[in-house]
Amino acid sequence: MAALNVVKTPFQTLFAVPMTCDHCVSTISEALYRLGGISKVDANLKDQLVAVEGTAAPSAIVSAIEATGRDAILRGSGASNSAAVCILETYHRNEKGGEALVPASDPEAATGGSGASDREVRGLARMVQVSPTTTLVDLTLRGVAPGLYSASIREYGDLKFGATSTGPVWAGGSGTGQPRGILGTIQIGEDGRGAVFLDHPFQVWEVIGHAMVVSRQAEGIAGAGLTNDENTVVGVIARSAGMWDNDKTVCSCTGKTLWEERKDEVRKGMI
Known part of the structure; x- marks a missing residue:
């Protein structure tokens, strides 16, 4: 389900991705660079974050990461309030x-x-x-x-x-x-x-x-x-959230981690 990409202006997106080693980092980076429209990938193993710059659709980036056997949650896009x-x-x-x-x-x-x-x-x-x-x-x-x-x-x-x-x-x-x-x-x-x-x-x-x-x-x-x-x-x-606006890892309302919340949303049909 690749998105038809008619976008020409590059932008930044940030994703939470579970990674356990440097091999995870390289596998994800290679998968994203194979995706059309990606100009930069910065995978941070310590913080479990992947920053991406380019013109590829966020949904396509998520699909590419999921194809490596890992989940991905969009944490922010663009500047604050954008x-x-x-x-x-x-x-x-x-x-x-x-x-x-x-x-x-x-x-x-x-x-x-x-x-x-x-x-x-x-x-x-x-x-x-x-x-x-x-x-x-x-x-x-x-x-x-x-x-x-x-x-x-x-x-x-x-x-x-x-x-x-x-x-x-x-x-x-x-x-x-x-x-x-x-x-x-x-x-x-x-x-x-x-x-x-x-x-x-x-x-x-x-x-x-x-x-x-x-x-x-x-x-x-x-x-x-x-x-x-x-x-x-x-x-x-x-x-x-903008690119660096969302650093929540645990919901203050439910006490669930972002990955537990992700599972709940997927059960409801969330893409």
Whole structure:
């Protein structure tokens, strides 16, 4: 599932990777240099960190590290306040009653009788701003039906009713007939997986708190009549750590290590 790479501006990313010896360091470094678009790899055995510079998608870097038999967690991208993330989930009506919808990650989705067994995390979008006019978007999906999907940023961050309450495509004060929230398309293969890596003319701070929707529904881009189905995924764009902003190894809320948290998220469907 290699991401289509149309990005030309290099940037830095930092990953936590379990390494036990110098052989681990060399194996990971060699795997990453074989990946197109990598200009520098700095693997630190003591701190269990791998810093990467280049134009390769973070999702492609994670896949390359995982192919060596090791896990990888993205710890930061770009400069402070220049990165964002959006977890994309399916939304369906809560069969226990009430009007609000429940996402896959909500504790209620795991309760008996909630009708939430088909709610899953099915996508992830990572963003990093590399200039005052350019933000890179690394979008991956899995577990959805094959076909061509459209990705868009919406006017609102209201997920009370899933995709239907996110509003029209974000105009972004463009002053033209083309909303700035139209990101592009992603092709999903027969295996239910797809990825795309592209750049877009907005700054990260402009889209924080907005929803992102990825859907096969043509009306999703036209701005009318989105519905919730098993192949429409939605999430709210939130800030994420810059290159050296995140040194957490244990969660202060749960007491779990970052690797224990990683296992929990993978069980929920996290990419």
